Amino acid sequence: MGEGASGRPVNAEAGKALKAAALQLVRANGYDNVSIAAIAKAAGVARQTLYNRWATKADLILEAVFEETHNYAAEPDFDTDKDCRTLLETFLVNVFNHLEIDGDTLRALIAAAQHDSGFQASFHAGFVKPRERMITALLVRAQDTGELPSSRNPETISTLIHGAFWYRLLNRGALNPAFAREIVSNIFD
Amino acid sequence: MGEGASGRPVNAEAGKALKAAALQLVRANGYDNVSIAAIAKAAGVARQTLYNRWATKADLILEAVFEETHNYAAEPDFDTDKDCRTLLETFLVNVFNHLEIDGDTLRALIAAAQHDSGFQASFHAGFVKPRERMITALLVRAQDTGELPSSRNPETISTLIHGAFWYRLLNRGALNPAFAREIVSNIFD
DNA sequence: TTGATTAATAGACTGCGGTCAAGTAATTAA
């Protein structure tokens, strides 16, 4: 057993090239206008190599587009003396901002999750659940500081917040700072 | 000009048969497991006849599944002396109930709207917008009766309510009376 | 060097949604 047991070693470059090509093509042309074949061709790799690494197109795009998202500005900064209300609002503004780049892709991934329960599971684990936890944690903290009545249920409020965001996204409504402010105001006022 | 100008008349039976077959097959097997060809075959009609009437599979299913929904229990009953809070809660419970039949189909239609802007438009006009208006009207009434502070924005609250519902639906969470109660409680308490 | 093992390639294949074009059937007007 052990790591590199035997056999031809995996070409790490191929995986990187596929993710890079997928990212570039999808952002340029939109999820539905980019074929698996085109991504493989742009990466200079056989189509089947792609399927060796990811089960579906959606799995590849999820990883390609959102592994870089983990880096910049995902988690809200807990180590400030700002109040939770402000923390939440700026967090939402940041998320909404990023969606100007990847909003269309995210819409396509949510759609893909609806007819592929395998992808649904990884999408939920890799995207949905972590964001739910961030907001819930922030709300719990708001209860600690007394900004939010302890009678409210943080999970439910988290659902309300994410729901508003998904609803606007999927119906192509505006996701701007004003909307972030309005959500926050409805939670805290 | 005028109605039946000339030419072979439309066979109304064909349209009905297609909707009936679509309804039955989709509820039995799920949206993604029913092909256009299967629906046409079950209706005893050519595939092209289907495309004479509807632009896409989604358009047909939307009409087939939700024309009967217009009938039973869509609008909340405004002519009672119940308070708006109760009205909203029972309305939500009714909607959630119906989703035990057509929830999967609705998920598929929301997904379809994400990669077809033509269908997106008709789905929004025929399904999304009417329901938004129902809830908004109910909330305005709640402000009239004083149940809801007039400082709140009914449109935003409507988005929060629908969003929570969509979020649960798309993430396959439970849509039960307890959730309806929790939503209402977060709006009115 | 030889074998076993695993990766990568190439290409055929399936089923799907949707389009297109040619032919046939049913109706109205002349």
Add this chain to the structure above:
DNA sequence: TTAATTACTTGACCGCAGTCTATTAATCAA
């Protein structure tokens, strides 16, 4: 009866996601 018009049928066609199989390439162990 004939011509025009419109609906319906039939079957070919396209591009796509995903599967399958046979072949070739790279590595380790004997």
